[in-house]
Amino acid sequence: MQNIRKITEDVFYVGASDRRLALFENIYPIERGVSYNSYVVLDEKTVLLDTADHSVSREFLENVEAALSGRDLDYLVVNHMEPDHCSVIAEIVLRYPDVKIVGNQKTMQMIKQFYTFDVDSRAHVVKDGDTLTTGKHTFAFVFAPMVHWPEVMVTFDTSNGFLFSADAFGTFGALAGNIYADEVEFEKEWLDDARRYYINIVGKYGVQVVNTLKKAASLPIKMILPLHGPIWRENIGWFISKYQTWATYVSEEKGLLMVYSSIYGDTANAVDVLAAKCAEKGVKNIHIYDASKTDCSVLVSECFRYSTIVFASPTYNAEIFPKMEMLLTELKAHAFQNRDAAVIENGTWALSAGKKMSEMLASMKDIRVIAPVLSIKSSLKDEQMGDVEALADALKKSVEA
Numbered sequence: 001m002q003n004i005r006k007i008t009e010d011v012f013y014v015g016a017s018d019r020r021l022a023l024f025e026n027i028y029p030i031e032r033g034v035s036y037n038s039y040v041v042l043d044e045k046t047v048l049l050d051t052a053d054h055s056v057s058r059e060f061l062e063n064v065e066a067a068l069s070g071r072d073l074d075y076l077v078v079n080h081m082e083p084d085h086c087s088v089i090a091e092i093v094l095r096y097p098d099v100k101i102v103g104n105q106k107t108m109q110m111i112k113q114f115y116t117f118d119v120d121s122r123a124h125v126v127k128d129g130d131t132l133t134t135g136k137h138t139f140a141f142v143f144a145p146m147v148h149w150p151e152v153m154v155t156f157d158t159s160n161g162f163l164f165s166a167d168a169f170g171t172f173g174a175l176a177g178n179i180y181a182d183e184v185e186f187e188k189e190w191l192d193d194a195r196r197y198y199i200n201i202v203g204k205y206g207v208q209v210v211n212t213l214k215k216a217a218s219l220p221i222k223m224i225l226p227l228h229g230p231i232w233r234e235n236i237g238w239f240i241s242k243y244q245t246w247a248t249y250v251s252e253e254k255g256l257l258m259v260y261s262s263i264y265g266d267t268a269n270a271v272d273v274l275a276a277k278c279a280e281k282g283v284k285n286i287h288i289y290d291a292s293k294t295d296c297s298v299l300v301s302e303c304f305r306y307s308t309i310v311f312a313s314p315t316y317n318a319e320i321f322p323k324m325e326m327l328l329t330e331l332k333a334h335a336f337q338n339r340d341a342a343v344i345e346n347g348t349w350a351l352s353a354g355k356k357m358s359e360m361l362a363s364m365k366d367i368r369v370i371a372p373v374l375s376i377k378s379s380l381k382d383e384q385m386g387d388v389e390a391l392a393d394a395l396k397k398s399v400e401a
């Protein structure tokens with residue numbers, strides 16, 4: 001059964017949600033599922049903006065057919081060639097063989113890499129800033145390279161101010177009837193997933209995101225229609241400002257994040273003792289995570305969120321405990337920068353985790369280590385409480401700066 005949604009008289013939502021997939025990109029857990037959004041515009045010419053993931057292809061194809069209500073498809077705009085959005089392109093071409101595919105040079109190259117159908121005879125190649133008029137609607141194509149992949153562009157409908165923003169402004173989370181952000185408790189129920197999506201998917205490309213935000217600032221945007229998650233028609237500035245914060249590597253909140261690894265519990269205990277000391281000194285907004293229990297994508301996202309971070313790990317076969325090492329590796333891979341940090345190490349015979357963690361933090365940009373490494377030999381001892389107090393003071397100063 002088709003399940004299309006009318007956005008305006010001539011713009012339709014034809015996407016669908018997947019609540020079954022465990023791991024997005026086969027790496028990010030998505031407890032709340034994910035939606036693959038796609039849009040049809042009915043003008044003198046008909047337009048489909050992006051396709052969907054193969055997992056929802058049956059509903060998607062029914063939706064496209066229903067939205068077109070018997071008409072042929074004239075244009076398929078491909079804003080992004082990642083398979084979560086392009087995996088139904090060949091099927092669209094089979095069903096609508098006269099369709100013109102709108103994309104840039106890189107898009108066409110990628111379509112040819114993924115598929116074997118005749119691309120050249122259908123290609124409508126656009127350059128940055130080019131427009132396409134389909135009757136009442138004029139679409140402007142704005143390149144947004146690396147706002148996930150190099151071929152990415154966003155499409156601005158100048159007739160109604162709709163920005164088809166590709167992966168930008170998307171989020172994990174399946175849709176549940178409501179397709180607009182103002183119809184759900186976005187800040188309470190969606191923001192954590194939106195942050196985790198942004199940081200993990202495009203967090204590395206802050207500079208490119210800022211460039212795209214600059215281009216977007218000059219457009220009279222009335223609605224943002226992303227490829228994942230709800231559509232924005234109210235409070236757009238609030239969500240754009242979140243992107244501005246994340247893309248510029250500024251912390252979103254003053255707060256203390258403590259992430260530890262611990263095999264038998266003594267490193268965890270040291271972190272709890274330190275957190276209590278910080279709380280006694282008046283520090284608020286303290287969060288503790290076990291890196292073995294919480295998925296790395298959540299930890300990376302939380303590191304981007306808070307101003308001050310403690311990393312604690314036992315020495316493990318002369319290395320950092322693997323889950324902590326993975327977090328630090330992932331932070332570096334996502335260009336994590338501009339934070340205050342402190343390190344706690346543990347070990348029973350030859351401690352080396354602290355030095356190695358410090359080296360990894362030093363290899364990232366502008367990570368300010370605000371205290372000497374707190375070294376624990378097997379378990380925290382009374383005589384170390386002076387050091388713990390000093391560390392708590394440094395953390396308080398950082399959080400309250």
Ligand SMILES: Cc1cc2nc3c(=O)[nH]c(=O)nc-3n(C[C@H](O)[C@H](O)[C@H](O)COP(=O)(O)O)c2cc1C
Pocket residue numbers: 261262263264265266267268314315316317318319346347348349350351352377378379
């Ligand atoms: C598999 C394994 C490898 C370890 N390798 C080292 C090591 O190379 N150097 C060291 O000083 N301690 C090593 N340790 C000891 C732990 O770092 C130490 O017992 C620490 O106190 C554990 O902290 P926890 O109670 O938070 O798990 C190792 C422990 C395990 C289980």
Ligand SMILES: [Fe+2]
Pocket residue numbers: 080082148149167
């Ligand atoms: Fe993508």
Ligand SMILES: [Fe+2]
Pocket residue numbers: 082084085167227228
């Ligand atoms: Fe995507």
